[in-house]
Amino acid sequence: MTDQVxxxxxxxxxxxxxxxxxxxxxxxxxxxxxxxxxxxxxGTAQAQGTTHFLSGPTADYEVRTMCEMCVWRCGVIAKxxxxxxxxxxxxxxxxxxxxxxxARGQSGLMHTYDPDRVLYPLMRVGExxxxxxxxxxxxxxxDFIADQMIRIRDTYGPEAMIFxxxxxxxxxxxxxxxxxxxxxxxxxxxxxxxxxxxxAHLLTLGIQEPARRYDGMNYIILTGRNLFEGISTSExxxxxERIAQGAHVVMLDPRFTKTASKATEWLPIKPGTDLxxxxxxxxxxxxxxxxxHWFVENYTxxxxxxxxxxIRYTPRWAGEITGxxxxxxxxxxxxxxxxxxxxxAHPGWRTSNFVNSFQTERAVAVLNALIGICPEExxxxxxxxxxxxxxxxxxxxxxxxxxxxxxxxPWKYPLVPLKLGVFQxxxxxxxxxxxxxxxxxxxxxxxxxxxxxxxxxxxxxxxxLEFIVSIDTILNDSSWYADVILPEATYLERYxxxxxxxxxxxxxxxxxxxxxxxxxxxxxxxxxxxxxxLGDFFQYLDEEDYIxxxxxxxxxxxxxxxxxxxxxxxxxxxxxxxxxxxSGKVELASETLRNAGYPxxxxxxxxxxxxxxxxxxxxxxxxxxxxFATQNNAYLTEVDYRTRDLxxxxxxxxxxxxxxxxxxxxxxxxxxxxxxxxxxxxIRPDCVYLAPGFGHGSRGLKIAxxxxxxxxxxxxxxxxxxxxxxxxxxxxxxxxxx
Amino acid sequence: xxxxKRYAFVIDPARCIxxxxxxVACRAEWNTPPGQTRIWVHTDGPQGTFPNLSQTYVxxxxxxxxxxxxVDACPTGATFKREEDGLVLIDEDACIxxxxxxxxxxxxxRFRNVQTGKADKCSACFHRVEAGEMPACVATCIxxxxxxxxxxxxxxxxxxxxxxxxxxxxxxxxxxTQPMTLYLSPPDASAVQVRPTPxxxxxxxxxxxxxxxxxxxxxxxxxxxxxAAAFIAQLLKGENEYEDA
Numbered sequence: 013m014t015d016q017v018x019x020x021x022x023x024x025x026x027x028x029x030x031x032x033x034x035x036x037x038x039x040x041x042x043x044x045x046x047x048x049x050x051x052x053x054x055g056t057a058q059a060q061g062t063t064h065f066l067s068g069p070t071a072d073y074e075v076r077t078m079c080e081m082c083v084w085r086c087g088v089i090a091k092x093x094x095x096x097x098x099x100x101x102x103x104x105x106x107x108x109x110x111x112x113x114x115a116r117g118q119s120g121l122m123h124t125y126d127p128d129r130v131l132y133p134l135m136r137v138g139e140x141x142x143x144x145x146x147x148x149x150x151x152x153x154x155d156f157i158a159d160q161m162i163r164i165r166d167t168y169g170p171e172a173m174i175f176x177x178x179x180x181x182x183x184x185x186x187x188x189x190x191x192x193x194x195x196x197x198x199x200x201x202x203x204x205x206x207x208x209x210x211x212a213h214l215l216t217l218g219i220q221e222p223a224r225r226y227d228g229m230n231y232i233i234l235t236g237r238n239l240f241e242g243i244s245t246s247e248x249x250x251x252x253e254r255i256a257q258g259a260h261v262v263m264l265d266p267r268f269t270k271t272a273s274k275a276t277e278w279l280p281i282k283p284g285t286d287l288x289x290x291x292x293x294x295x296x297x298x299x300x301x302x303x304x305h306w307f308v309e310n311y312t313x314x315x316x317x318x319x320x321x322x323i324r325y326t327p328r329w330a331g332e333i334t335g336x337x338x339x340x341x342x343x344x345x346x347x348x349x350x351x352x353x354x355x356x357a358h359p360g361w362r363t364s365n366f367v368n369s370f371q372t373e374r375a376v377a378v379l380n381a382l383i384g385i386c387p388e389e390x391x392x393x394x395x396x397x398x399x400x401x402x403x404x405x406x407x408x409x410x411x412x413x414x415x416x417x418x419x420x421x422p423w424k425y426p427l428v429p430l431k432l433g434v435f436q437x438x439x440x441x442x443x444x445x446x447x448x449x450x451x452x453x454x455x456x457x458x459x460x461x462x463x464x465x466x467x468x469x470x471x472x473x474x475x476x477l478e479f480i481v482s483i484d485t486i487l488n489d490s491s492w493y494a495d496v497i498l499p500e501a502t503y504l505e506r507y508x509x510x511x512x513x514x515x516x517x518x519x520x521x522x523x524x525x526x527x528x529x530x531x532x533x534x535x536x537x538x539x540x541x542x543x544x545x546l547g548d549f550f551q552y553l554d555e556e557d558y559i560x561x562x563x564x565x566x567x568x569x570x571x572x573x574x575x576x577x578x579x580x581x582x583x584x585x586x587x588x589x590x591x592x593x594x595s596g597k598v599e600l601a602s603e604t605l606r607n608a609g610y611p612x613x614x615x616x617x618x619x620x621x622x623x624x625x626x627x628x629x630x631x632x633x634x635x636x637x638x639x640f641a642t643q644n645n646a647y648l649t650e651v652d653y654r655t656r657d658l659x660x661x662x663x664x665x666x667x668x669x670x671x672x673x674x675x676x677x678x679x680x681x682x683x684x685x686x687x688x689x690x691x692x693x694x695i696r697p698d699c700v701y702l703a704p705g706f707g708h709g710s711r712g713l714k715i716a717x718x719x720x721x722x723x724x725x726x727x728x729x730x731x732x733x734x735x736x737x738x739x740x741x742x743x744x745x746x747x748x749x750x
Numbered sequence: 751x752x753x754x755k756r757y758a759f760v761i762d763p764a765r766c767i768x769x770x771x772x773x774v775a776c777r778a779e780w781n782t783p784p785g786q787t788r789i790w791v792h793t794d795g796p797q798g799t800f801p802n803l804s805q806t807y808v809x810x811x812x813x814x815x816x817x818x819x820x821v822d823a824c825p826t827g828a829t830f831k832r833e834e835d836g837l838v839l840i841d842e843d844a845c846i847x848x849x850x851x852x853x854x855x856x857x858x859x860r861f862r863n864v865q866t867g868k869a870d871k872c873s874a875c876f877h878r879v880e881a882g883e884m885p886a887c888v889a890t891c892i893x894x895x896x897x898x899x900x901x902x903x904x905x906x907x908x909x910x911x912x913x914x915x916x917x918x919x920x921x922x923x924x925x926x927t928q929p930m931t932l933y934l935s936p937p938d939a940s941a942v943q944v945r946p947t948p949x950x951x952x953x954x955x956x957x958x959x960x961x962x963x964x965x966x967x968x969x970x971x972x973x974x975x976x977x978a979a980a981f982i983a984q985l986l987k988g989e990n991e992y993e994d995a
Contacts (some may be wrong), residue, residue: 065842065870068877069779099778101883102890112892118774240767245892252765252893268796270767274804280801633767647777650784651770661800693803695794 020539024107069098076103076577078511078520080503081116081123082638084108084244085511087577088117090504090523097121097504097523103577107513109244115636119647124502124527128486128644128713129596131528134497141493143711144580150529150539153496157454158543160495161193162477165454170194171415172451176436178458181520182533182670185550186456189537191410192549196417197450199435200717202641203419204463207432207737208363212430215602216381218592222359226250231351233262233344235286235376236365237358240270249252260351262344266291267630267659267701268694273302277340280696283628283741284366284619285334289341290375291616292330295322297382304384310487311591312381314601314613321613333618352383362633366742368617368734373613381598400512400581403564405551416447425736426608429565435737436464436729442473452479456533457500461489462640465727465738466682483536486644499530507533507555510562515583517566518575519559534558610734622698622744627664629680629743630701631723640705645718656720657690659701660747665691667746675750678702680726680743685719686750692717700747755835756901760908760917765939766895768793768807772887780874783865788812789887790873791870792944794901801843808937809896810929811887812859812872813839813929820869823854826962835900836930837876842868846966856925856946874898891903901952908932920944963974 037286071091079100081111087106091099100120104111113120133153138144164172175190176199179185190198202210210220224247232254239248253276255261263275264286272278281289297303298319327345331338348355357376363369416423419443420435428434439460440448453474464470474480474493482494486511491497499504505526511518528533538550552558560570568579586645593599606612622628636652637643658676670676672691677684680698689701695701706720730739768791776782776789789811796805818838820829828844829851831837845868852869863870876887879898884890888898901908917932925946933971935946 065840065868065873068873068875069781101886112890113771113775114769114890114892116772118771118778118890121778127941240769240893243769243892248767248769249892249894252767256762256765268800268803268805270769270805270807273796273803274764274767278801278803358820385971608778624809635767646784647774650777651773658933694805695796696800 023476046233052642062648068091071098075505075521075523076385076519076575077105077523078508079109079117080122080180080244080520081114081120081642084246085181085518086113086117086245087518088113088120090190090316092523095524097124097506102245105578106518107516108244110246110249112245112249114248115244115648115651116638116642116645117245117599119642119645120504122645122647123485123642124504126486126644126646127529128715129502129530130485130487130491130497130499130712131444131530132499132501133529134487134620135493140480140495141471143487143492145497148496150531153498154536154539154543155531157481157496158540159453160452160481161544164479165193168449168451169415171413171448172195172416172582173197174199174418174442174450174453175455176200176435176453176458176460177456180457180533181385181511183536184509185534185537188407188549189541189544189546190454192541192546193544194411194413196413196415197419197438198433198533199419199438199455199458199460201435201463202314202432203428203434203436203731203736204364204738204740206364207428207434208365208369208373209359209361209731210432211427211429211735212370215427215593215604216374216377216599217385219428222431224356224358226254228354229254229259229356231260231262231348231355233264233348233355233357234271234275235264235358235360235372236363236632237360238269238271238632239264240274241635242361260347266628266696266699267632269632270635274487279334279336279340282333282335282696283619283630284368284671285330287368287372287614288325288330288333288616289336290372290379291322291325291614292327292341293345293348293357294318294375294379294614295325295330295383296327296342297349297379298322300346302346302349303382304492307384308382311385312598313595314599317601318378318613321611321615325616333533333616334510345371347747348379351356356380356726358522364732364737364740366619366739367730367732368619369737369739370615370732371614372411373735374448374667378600378614383602387607398451400515400517400583401565402510402512402562404518404562405558407549407551418447419736421736427604427610427734428544428736432736434731435460436738437736439464439470439473442476443469451477452481453477454481456483456489456584459488459490459640461493462708462722462724465724465729465740465743467709467722467724468683469729470724483533485530487710488640489708489710492710492712498536499528500536501526501530501532505530507534507559508532509534512581517563517573518578519580521574532625558703605734620742620744626744626746628696628699628741629723629726630695630699631704631727631740632701634703637705639704640708643705643708643719646715649715649719654690655703656688656706658687658721659692659695659699660689661692661695661697661699662691663697664747666687670747670749676747677750678721678726678745678747680728682728683720683725685723685725689747700745753902754833755903757814757835757837757879757898757930758901758908759811759813759874760897760899760911760934761931762895762911763808763937764787764805764895764935766768766791766807766809768892768938769892770892771892772896775886777889779878782870783863786861786863786870788870806935808933808944809887810859810920810931810937811933812838812855812874813857813927814874816873816928816930817856817926819856819927820851820860823850824869825850825966832876837874837940838871839873839876840869840871842866845869856927857920857929857944857946863900891897914975920946922946924948947976 075090086109089101102109102112134145135148138514174197178201245721261275263272264281327338327341419437421444480494481496482491504523506521543548601612634655707722708716728743828841847867860871888896893947899908
């Protein structure tokens, strides 16, 4: 079993005490300095120590802060002893944790005490990708970055510099940096994740991230939303509460996930046909007049056009396409409508599956609207999460940007919001040099080498660039190709801008001093801004000053905020609902879509199917890891058993002479991987599944390096023309014994 | 006088999502060595054939039995059942790491800690409980599958959780240690951590009780006597100089 790697490597070091570990971490940093021309080799150490059984661990003090092991931002109470983080607990006062933390949240201290932390600025000394770095001072590293960015701006224009970052609290400052610098090229994870969901809900409801409400819900349709493995603590908790109270949960997924095992019924739908299922529900609900007449008449436009369009989408029609019995679809349509208003179809989150995923999301939004999305006026099941308007430091206007965006928005993707972008197109534009050649890439807390499909192509693109800079806490696969790596303090060591949920504003604050010379993003962006002559865009003295400016409008001091962890603001109740769409109503038919040349109402689009002998390659989260970022966390790798294998149905395995545990080769049009196989009934015979995030190539990661395989090696790049979302399930693979 | 507590775990496998947050919480709380865990979530994997499948996840840990065989097996009294609340704990100072308790537990809930060489197992995070918190695994459980509390307190979460519900103890006809874990559905998983399996006493164990233990007691007594004699001698001799190495 591949678990051996995990089992053995930490064991070698168990004798180290915690004190020794800290010494080890410090030495590791020194090692970087000494290994001037050698292969990058951080020392290995394992945070270990023993706690006396009868006395139990104790804490000197507690700090209230916020988790960042994923983007859900749970409230954390950190216990500290002798200057070391002992334990993290969920904060009951925080609406996203409700007192709990998931496995990733619990493992947070090992994120900070990861023996592979980058603790000093590093500058590349060998070939790009060789992993040869030397230690640099902050001044040297920052000056070098500023020089390169100024050189690129003066030689090629600011648009030759690409910036990219993934959802985080300091992102507004990163965006400040790139906007002030003047580049239109900004890549985020969004097109690899939720473009389809966000754009569909914007066009239908005028809401970009519909909040999900569970109170009293009796009927929930989950379209691939695997809430017990793609965990959002409070939402996962609420779903379990509803299940325990007897709510009916319909789970559509080609795979028997942990959520499927808890659902009332699991429907192993054919990949890419969720759209047909939802269109058939709409067909029945309209055809049999099960919809909310009051809501449809008062709050929607385009009902007649929708009615006409869905006449042909009968349950029989959908049954043939989806593989779900006609009678089941018909029954669910009735049950769903009858449960209204205590029913909803979950919009999903990572909806980057097929080129028709946008239409699927449109159908979900329309379905919810039909059964009456607001049971009472102003009491909408789907409402944007409200947030408090915090203070901001003063700053000048951004320079006007005229260059085309490399990601094709809007000139190639007219409907994709500027904010969402099409990340995978940026990678391809580096390789084609069209519409112009990019020269530099600045990424912060992101791992595009693993997140964008077709890893080989992404690495090729990086090799084309003149300059790459990365901000990270460890040497992830993308940082491995950087010229400069700036070590960021982890979330337990730094301040970030405040975060508001509803009328409550939360602080992330340091639990301990940053290890090594790692610094906060707030500090790094300000330092860089000043060196680039953009200091006016970063008018704060330090992290605390930034937060003081954020809370200036409110009657609270930083000291109070740090003590309690949050403060409450009076927010006026917004009783009247105004749909933020062009018509001011829920758009069952969208003129925006029609004007762009697309169907105004949700329509069936057949997704591609694998040719004979090939499988759909499914992706999807496991509960112990976050995307591509946590696979080097020792606590998590101890509990991620049975997550790295390729799932294969017994019938497909038998045809190929494959047995459980065999090594298999998975081949797509762009690459191949070798991986261990789990022969299981828990997947459709026409599909295989591989969890993302394994198979790291950076040798700076002692645990994650070469552990499992990365689906990014085989994922083919397909982009949904409407939403710009990457179609991650549209990769078809062969599987054979290796 | 305060009423005695009767601590118990109440576990609802139907609420367990196998997220393993409890495993990491326990690991972080107690710093157990990699590969050695005080608690488990057992699953037999998906049962049935596609598409008619089911899967259960069954959390388990030391059951803090009312009739703890580990306490009987312990030659030194290091493993004991706490009078005031029923928790089965280990006095590491008294533990000699002989491993007899590990073998005696019909649930394999114990192990010898490779760092300390001493017996180790779930302590119900008694230090957290005494501070008014829940054990680490219970506190972080997203699904609410793991509960802990005082059965003698009718308002405790465990008392409320089992009210009007059938509860199942992990026992068999052959083995009944009166575990203080109450499952809200039959713990039908095959794992030994859930279903008790008594193990044959080792030859070594029999030998230990017949010969080894008396010898050890004798040796300990002898060592004590020797120490006492040396101490008295030292007292008589007066303060002596100590040198730093």
